[in-house]
Amino acid sequence: MTTSTRPRTLRAVIARHAALRPDQPAVVCAGRTLTYRELDRESERTARVLRACGVGPGSRVGYLGKEAVEYWELAFACARAGAVLVPVNWRLTAQEVDHILRDSTTEVLLVDEEHLPVAAEVQKGLPTLRTVLCLDADTPGAASLAARKGSLSGAPEPAGEGADGDGDGDGDGEDSPVVQIYTSGTSGLPKGVVLAHRSFFNVAEAMEDNGLDWLDWLPGDRALIGLPGFHIGGLSYGMQAFNAGATVVSLPAFISSDAVRVIETERVTTAIVAPAMLELMLLEPAAARGALGSLRKVVYGGSPIGEDLLNRAIGVLDCHFLQIYGSSETGNFALCLPPADHVPGSPRLRAAGRPYPGIEVRIEDPEGRELPTGEVGEVCVRTPARMLGYWRLPEATGRTVVDGWVHMGDAGYLDEDGYLHVRDRVNDMIVVAGENVYPKEIEDALARHPAVAGAAVVGLPHERWGESVHARVVLEPGQQAGARDLLLFLRGRLADFKIPTSYDFAEALPRNPSGKILRRAVRDELAAARG
Template sequence: MYLTQGLHRAVQQHPDDVMTVFGDRTRTFAEVADRVGRLAAALQGLGVGSGDRVAMLSLNSDRFGEYLLAVPWADAVLNPVNIRWSPAEIAYSLQDSDTGVLLVDDTFAPMLPALREAAPGLRTVIHAGDGPTPDGAESYEDLIAGHDPVPDARRGGDALAGLFYTGGTTGHPKGVMLSHANLMVSALGILSTGYLFGSGTRCLHAAPMFHLADMAAWNATTAAGGAHVIVPAFEPVAVMNAIATHGATDSLLVPVMIQMLIDHPQIAEHDLTSLRAVLYGASPIAQSVLERAMKAFPNADFTQAYGMTELSPVATLLSPDDHRRGDRLRSAGRAAPHSEVLVVDAEDDEVPRGTVGEIVALGGHVMLGYWNQPEATAAAVRDGWMHTGDGGYMDDDGYVFVVDRIKDMIVSGGENVYSAEVENALATHPAVASCAVIGVPDDQWGERVHAVVVLRADQTVTAEELREHAKTRIAGYKAPRSAEFVDALPVSAAGKILKRELRAAHWSEGDREVH
């Protein structure tokens, strides 16, 4: 299995059908395949060799989709960059992965001087935008026009397909290594359900394409020979226009996006009846929001996916039938067709049903490991089972319920935020003596990053000042949206901060301390 396989099938079977729609640009499968082969040739001409990493820092676009196919076509490895990261975080990922080639669009081109300085290993920049090409960069379209297509390397199977950087518990991102087989097993598992990204799909990409969740939708749709409707970023009116204008049928949306759509005053002005399937993840959806969404999208079925980057990314699915019944909406669903899921104790023995333990998963979707971090890999993957760091239980029918996080992680608006990253940033403020970062419930974001801070003697600072300080060191979405100031943090006899005590003041639900 390999990421370009679906493109070859589509060119063979329906070459003149539309594959991508982006703004006023529409391209067929045959046109995309030709451009992908030319871009792969250009990458090889720029010195990209087998297994070399190629990064892309860009909003969603048809060119992003071409990048996802051209890099493996050239026998290289994807490294999609988190567009919400700070320059320092981006530079770290480029240096850590030894990435020599970066594609960048107009939005992020102004970041190039800082990235070049912080990541000296970056030797080539390709400008994948519509504006003027920055000094010292290659033009994406000129490269395509100036090269003939090369044969597809058909890099696949257990070969490394991409590095997908996640936040780190130590404050540094980790590169998750996923193979072609990992990614395609997850995509085909989704397709095998029969209710997502099937025949005739026109998949709307409104979630960020750098994110593995949206890439799963891209891979499944491409494997099925479907089309892609792409908007640069999530914006309610743009999304509604794309659905109404282009007849989008399927989309990945996080719950906060769904709520922003149904809350928008213009929703009744758009014909959204073409949408037939919505895949969402990161947190369960409130029943009131789901009921309103089902009215707003009258022909759409809803599916929740639970997983993580290390699982390529899907482990469980809560099906449309489960949503219609409505009795398990707080569940994360049951093991997806390609996944085996258990709940285990500290000795990795399965616990009785209804007992809380750690959620683990086994299958062809489990990552190869963390880039250059064998100890972290060995700790996370034991006997083939990926240890998610999520605490939960399974009922008698195999439904998984997530109730806590063993990892010190917050999920806010669909993004993972590791507390250590935020605490490290806050600790550099001269007024902060010590701090702890937790997730607290938030109606919009599911969970909100919240700081509990002890100030140094005779020092003062506001919550907003702390937030702005943190944003100079980490991505804005990781910075605390709220803060409280205390005289001391609760600690155990061993001196460990007792975050459960800090969270207890904010969470009222007895059986759950996470969204």
């Protein structure tokens, strides 16, 4: 496809495939299937519902629920309306959901029946949230998306000038915002990463232009999205599948037995998962019986693959493996460890990968100077897919994106072949089975317990999940609290995956002369104790 004929917006992508392959399944989830013609039609109807609710260009529209065909339908409806999709992690507590919807000024929220109580709880205190629509039509006492679509009258709205990607009048040009993903930061509060349409096109186009098959798409491909849609990995891979005219196969939530069954019944050819998910799938009895035999490529991210896991996967699956590295701030995958480097025993298995065409990586010292090959510093990425910025946080944006370079918060080095090796984290972030966890948010929550004087939260290596959350706690004089007390206290205040799974108690926390907690000292001490 030439550059001039490529679609450059999400709206244009679906319109194109609805014309080219109208009867091909576009998305499959929980027993429901929408063809490309139906996805185009239903996203148009949902866009009309959004407009009737007062949504216009730049309005924020939230989604709180597990994966469903309506999630992808809503993403393209927002693109049609010029609105911005705000996907909310359904594992968060009501307090955490409240912050995201409040900060984003979400006006309309789509929610599944399971999470309707949370939506009802937070709506009371949110002045901007005018409308809550339930996905399930038969939920008593709740306004439903299906009912609103059913009440529409008149002919479908024309695609208009914006459908070809020029964005005239509709706020849907390739540089217009279309998604706002929330990711935590060192401040402890989630920040809204605003992404434009272009974030979902640049990487695939660069690979096509350079003849690379790292993330290739073949006719008839069916892609399992094991990572959730509120995660940049799941959202980006899903959109790349739609861009290629493939079929997206979603799981309402990742359960290893369901994933194996769906791969077999839907004849899935490519999948994106975290390494922990892949390990759980290989443990399923059906995997040994050939249930995963349709796979030709497994894409994974969040942490490197262990050599033992790779050996087992190669023994069960006759397919290629591909590691991706990026962040919400880079807007898409930035580096890749190609299939050719997935050789048992190869030192490259410990690398994050090398940049996609058109993307640059460099290592900087604390003063912003570029470091030579082999020296460890902060990883910085320059990519045309990067975020527009953090929502209403210009100072935080300026700290993360400097002269076009996204500062990743990882410490690493480049080898002589240009492969990135990540050695540590500059910002102390913990990754639990692909979920980003930030220590300060947990430390602040622990500090609200009346018996806690202070806490230092760190990540510990975990064989299955990559890392687990550990808290070192200092109690107030004369106060008592144990691990179970703290666990019960945090439930309902933090999402389950953020709650520490282990604790130790100390008289004091290591600090530098200015009083800052030295989490690295805690990690080093715990590592020495483990040998």
